[in-house]
Amino acid sequence: MASRPRLIGAALGSLIVLGACSGTETSQTSPPIATTAPTATTVVTTTTSSAVPQSTTTAPPATTTTTAPLAPLIGLEIEQIAEVHRPVVALPLPGETSLLVVDQQGVIVMVSDDGTVSEFLDLTDRVGANGIEQGLLGLALHPEFSNNGRFFVYYTAPDNDSHLVEFGLGSDGLGDRDSGRELLAFEQPTDRHNAGTLVFGPDGYLWLSLGEGGAASDNAQNPETLLSSLLRLDVDGDEPYEVPPDNPFVAGGGAPEVWAYGFRNPWKFSIDPVDRMIYIGDVGHSEWEEIDVVSMDTGGGSNFGWLPMEGTHCFISGCDPSLYAAPVLEYSHEGGNCSVTGGVVYRGQAIPEFDGHYFYADWCGGWIRSFKLVDGAATEMTDWSEQLGNVGQVTSFGPDANGELLFTTWDGGVFRIVPIRG
Template identity: 45%
Template sequence: MVRAPSLGILPFVIWLIVVACDGTAGAPAPGPAPSATAQAPAAAPSPAPTPAPLPPLPGIVVERVAGGLQRPTFVTGAGDGSGRLFVLEKRGTIRIVRDGAVLPEPFLDIRSRVTSSGNEQGLLGLAFHPRFAENGRFFVYYTAADGGANTLAEFRVSSTDPDRADPASARVLLAIPDRYSNHNGGMLAFGPDGYLYIALGDGGGAGDPLRAGQDLANPLGAILRIDVDAPPASGLAYAIPPDNPFLGREGARPEIWAYGLRNPWRFSFDRQTGDLWIADVGQNAREEVNFQPAGSPGGQNYGWSIMEGTNCYRPASGCDRTGLTLPVFEYTHSDGCSITGGYVYRGAAFPALRGAYLAADYCTGAAWAIRRQGETFRADRLPDFPTGISSFGEDDAGELYIVRDQPGTLERLVVR
């Protein structure tokens, strides 16, 4: 892949986007009709306090940790205090990196279950149960060899070797048929509420030919939310959280938490606040970051395929934005081709970076740090990262890493 010319360190780009779908939100109600009796004018409301200025961001570079990986798609810690990093390989293996060395034997090898022939297919997601240290449960997302279905499966660690999973423990929880090889989503994460969240793309094909993004009867183009600890619901291998926003609505999938997404790659929860950040890959023009505040009841419609970013897509002009939640940040394809979403930094090593959400472009390495100020968001352009970032990842302490599709490396973010 040819890297676009570096854009260098540009002046700060400020995006101030209020997360609202129209200009009426928060508008004061009309006052009473004027009285014939003269009255003293009401005191003017006090102005809203100006947010404190954000501290300058440090310079961020990457430092190689390990190489020799086969098209890595994700990296994460297990939350068990072991210090191990678990790296997914597209072909269907999970490798352990300990003290900078890739262990010779994979933690899990499910190549026989996985198809990775399409560029966006393969082993795409991994989430360890919040009590993994006690119960040994973890969950993976992959495109299945027998038909390409987007598949969620549960496994358990071996009872005799903590560095090996038990392949016989496999249990498929969800298999969603998919007509095309692209837009498979794949991110898995447990939320602060203990439920498992699952990102699904719109099923592929240009322009959402399935119209999945706006179809509540279709789980594609959505983030699902399920309970993997409660007794399963009738006909399912999992339970539906009782406060899911579309539970009980006729014609809607009860697992859906949010929808209107094209190919969310990736989402993450702020480990301090619980806010949800979603990077969604665009069609031909715009890449975007969406936001859901902690405590949200869910149900947000992020717009695809009515919108691509803040632009109308279907129709190309005059689209109805009623009820849509627009992105808090976007960039055009003059800066890249495909967004890779990251995490809000909450580690201890770089205090000046705390609270910043990082994202980068796969093709150019263009990178941004996005920080929330009340109801607005500011995005600062960073020096370019390397190209080919297939995913960011967090270790147990909240320090950030990247994996690069080509040349197959794991790297950590460091501040200079």
């Protein structure tokens, strides 16, 4: 269904900045906007002399490079670009401006520039979309998708098992149902905390986040299970998948597929390809939401603390926080917050003032916030509620083909964040 673009936004005014891991709020009267206009896209003009050349060697044309400054940033607004029933993932098709959007009910659709929605792959007969934590949850395109057409999905089936499956393209350029090859299948203890983000990292490996399954959190501190973990898989060998030789538990001490563990429900995570940092939004239990950040280059093996810890706080009395990797940011459930939606680091061109800033949301709070990681600490923390309003229940973030920021909402919205300049 096509939808007219919808703009929502306001000028930048007084912003609320959260103190990292403190639960306190301070007023910021001036927004973190550059006072000088940033440089926009470089424009190259070519001039060719009309004079007769003096030799048979042709000199290259002279080029003059000019830059057009962007107008000052006044604020941000959101533009609705499509409606999809239950969108939980949106990502660009390589080499195109169209998007692939995952409907949690079991369908992957294509969204064109004008908002027209068409079917890419229908898996509804294989997917069990019970409640809001199961269904078709993850989609990742192989780094060589333009050449090999390989893509991967993660979903829960009607019998409550989770499946990681590879598909290819048919002769019509759409997903081929009959090409499915199962890489991994395992039982979920309950219909909760099934997580489900799929991402290819800059290392070429496939990463998958899994929650602890919601069964009294028995799996959270057990690296021998795949649950409660971040998995790292090599899908380019002869087998359905192989374990990268540098995974932390290859020699023992945990399941070899596991790269990090100790999560409650890391249903949304992302990898910034520029600085190779992994940003993980881990949903808390009763009081605290957290965002964990770890470098891909650490080698893995970190324990992020659930069940003994919730954020930086002991969930079990007498726990030792020094045993666990601490989040870079946490926030409380005060004010109606309930569940973090992990986001992405902005690397687009339209808003260079926020290059390197990580955007995330809260399911119940209906807000979008951002921060910039500097020397392992969250800085320049910004609450965009005043500018963007209540955006609803955000289900995912992602870049479009130009690196601009997309997000989706449970009520069917697919949006892009765009700048207001003047």
